[in-house]
Amino acid sequence: MTRALLSLGSNLGDREQHLRRAVSRLGPGVVSRSGIYETPPWGDADQPSYLNAVVLVADPEAEPRDWLERARAAEAEAERVRDPERRFGPRTLDVDVIAVWDAGGRPVLSDDPELTLPHPRAHLRAFVLRPWLDIEPAAELPGHGPVAALLAAPGPADDVAGLTPRPDLTLELSV
Numbered sequence: 001m002t003r004a005l006l007s008l009g010s011n012l013g014d015r016e017q018h019l020r021r022a023v024s025r026l027g028p029g030v031v032s033r034s035g036i037y038e039t040p041p042w043g044d045a046d047q048p049s050y051l052n053a054v055v056l057v058a059d060p061e062a063e064p065r066d067w068l069e070r071a072r073a074a075e076a077e078a079e080r081v082r083d084p085e086r087r088f089g090p091r092t093l094d095v096d097v098i099a100v101w102d103a104g105g106r107p108v109l110s111d112d113p114e115l116t117l118p119h120p121r122a123h124l125r126a127f128v129l130r131p132w133l134d135i136e137p138a139a140e141l142p143g144h145g146p147v148a149a150l151l152a153a154p155g156p157a158d159d160v161a162g163l164t165p166r167p168d169l170t171l172e173l174s175v
Contacts, residue, residue: 001060001103003031004067007119007128008053009094010078011041015051016169018093022074023171029057033171034131038164042125043088052127052163053171054098056135064100064108068115071095098122098132099142107142118142123150126159 006026010018016036023030033055041047057067078093099118100108110117122128123144129151132139139147150156 001058002062002064002067002100002108003056003058003105004062004064004100005098005132006055006057006067006071007094007096007098007122007125007131008055009039009050009096009127010092011048011050012090012092013078018078019051019053019171021077022093022095023055025074025077026055026057026070029059029062031056031058032135034134036166036169036171037127037131038166039127040162041088041090042127042159044086047090050127051166051169052131054128054131054135055171064097064110064117065115067097067100071097096122096128098128109142118144123153124155126151126156126163129156130160130163 008019008022023033034053036051036053039050039052041050074095075093080092083089096119097115102108108117118141123141129147132147141147141150144150151160
């Protein structure tokens with residue numbers, strides 16, 4: 001069994017619907033889901049704002065790589081197109097595997113270029129850290145420490161002001 005934290009983002013098309021469908025695709029494995037935040041683009045400013053959220057998922061049969069495959073399947077369903085010229089460019093859906101824990105609750109570490117765990121830039125991204133606190137106030141990012149402290153660090157702390165909670169939007173399951 002593994003548990004994983006997945007980050008969801010969308011800034012093209014029906015952003016809320018893309019997030020909802022991703023949650024639906026993850027199905028009964030979704031343990032908890034954060035609120036939705038409207039956020040400025042990260043890494044490439046010339047694009048629309050994003051909707052971002054995180055979900056905590058668990059599956060008694062899942063291996064760490066299974067979460068990556070599920071993330072990619074959700075992106076494919078949303079017809080995500082990767083532009084090699086714009087690594088951080090706009091997308092219908094982005095699903096990142098942030099961290100994975102084994103059945104004993106120990107963090108899974110990986111330096112595989114396809115599935116680096118924990119996510120190598122998660123500690124810098126307020127749009128991941130802030131929603132994570134919604135569902136796990138005492139969360140710790142493996143190798144980096146408490147999420148609340150990371151969110152207060154220079155960089156993420158500067159970005160928090162740009163995050164707008166969207167209580168009018170929800171991640172209720174949708175088909």
